[in-house]
Every structure is written in C-alpha cells, then in structure tokens.
Amino acid sequence: MVDEVKRTIRRTRQYWFVDGLAEMSAGLLFLVLGLIFFGQAHVPGRTAAGLVLRLAFPAVVLSGFWLCKQFVQGLKERITYPRTGYVSYPKTPRGVRRIAIVGSAVLAAFIAQLWVRYHPVPLDWTPLVEGVMTAILLVIAGQGLRRFWWIGGFALLCGFTLAVLRLPGPDILASAYFYSITGLFILISGTVTLWKYLRISRVEDNQ
C-alpha cells in the first residue's frame, strides 16, 4: 500500500507530461536557441544584427520559460483538461523563485566568465558539457518518465558526437547544431506523445 501511495504521487506529478505539450514547447525553445547560435556564428559581432543576436540569447532564456508555460497552459486548457481532467501543481514560493532565478543567472554568468578566461576544457567540448547538462535537466524534470531518459540519452549522445567531430568553423556552430538537433528530437517526441494522447482520449463531460 505504501508503494501504491508512492506510485499515485508519481503518476499525478507525471500527468503534466501526459500530452507532450511541455516537450513540444521545450523543443521549440531549443530550436530558437539553435537558430540564435547559427546567427551568431554567421553574423559578425560588431554589427547591429550581431549585437541583437548576442542580446537575444539571454532574452530568450529568461523569457522563454515564462512564454513556454503560458503556451503550454493555453493549449492544455483546450486539449488536455476537457479530455482527461485538470491538475494544478503547488507553486514554488515567489521569494524562493526569485532567489533561484537570480542565483542561477549569477552562477551562469560566473561560469561563463571563468570559461572564457581559463577554458577549463578545450572549447570543442562545449557541446558535450551542454549534452550532459541537458540530459541531467531532462531526467530530473521528467519525474521518472522513461521517454525523458531516452531524450536525455539522445542529448548526451548528440553532445558527445559533436564534441568528437570537431566541426570546422566558429566554435559556437557546435552549440548551434546541438540545440537544433536536440530541440528537433524533443519536438518530435512531444508531437508523437500528443498524437498518441489524442488517439486514446476523448472530450468528456466534467460533471
């Protein structure tokens, strides 16, 4: 019975991912980041377009999570809640959220600064580091869902392959490929999940 309680808690938490919409939005965010990196690789940094592209990265990262949440919530209102029901999850207290956002931003800036100055590993290995971080994030976020392990594994493999290939051209190109390929994979996984979900669920009368 104790195990059943644990399973029920886990299943309730996993419900957020039942329709694949969260993955689709994450995949789109990754694709946008990939496009920005492609832009940065091809547009000189000192031009106005280059400056915009450099500013676009933190802007997309900071606003992306909020936009993704709005996008997913809006679609769930139309697709998921009428079919399999509504679930809302406990919100992290605002203070904790602010500390987490500011803390993450400061930490990311600090690591980036160290990276640029000392290059703790050769810069070609950037996609591998990105792959490891993405895989960890996906596995944690996936609440034990098997397909998130697969996506995490793919991100890791993608990062490793790009690191080994050492693509010619600017270093940032490897990151562009990493985010684009991983984003596309996440988007496909989300689309397939949504397709499966729509096939097995119908709009029901709530009352």
Next chain:
Amino acid sequence: MNTDLRDLADVDRVIHEPARLVIVTILYAAESVDFLYLLRETGLSKGNMSTHVAKLEQADYIVVEKRFRGKIPQTVYRLTDKGRTAFEAYHQRLKRIVDSTAAMMKPQTESS
C-alpha cells in the same frame, strides 16, 4: 495488543478506505484537481466518487470549489491543511507498521 497492532487499529479510517486514500494521495501531490481527473484516476462511478468526496469534505480534509472554465462548469478539489497533516500522519504510521512487520518477519525467514 502490541504497539504495532494498536497503530494499525488507530489508523485514520476516513483516509484508510482505498478509494479515499487514492483521492487524498492525488490531492497531496497536486495543488488542486477537478472531478474528471479524479474520476479517471480512481475508476469510480460518479455516484461513488461523490459519496467519498462528501465524506472527505465532512472531515474537513478537502475543500470543493465550483467555478467555470470558459462556459463549462468545473468542480475543483483541494486538500486542506488538516487533510495534509492527516495524510502525512497516516502515511508515516503505515510505513512504520510495514517496516516493523518486515523486521519481525526477517529473522523468521532467515531461520527457516
């Protein structure tokens, strides 16, 4: 009656009923859920569900909120602080009983 058996006899009977345990567990993991979700997850009929929900509401373990999602009426359930505390106490007690029973069974299994 030893302590473990007394523990078992003293479990919260409002929560201990299997269908209500599932409902409370779901509400413990979420902030709020609607009728449709509970119905699908528990596999209960609408009538049975309403009865169990009413019992939990009577015990002040959950609150029921009626609202509209666009033009569609929606009934949303939320665990109260009292319900949360009761569930945690129930879960702890159950775990303790299971652990102590497993510990009691272990020497027997090893000796046989």
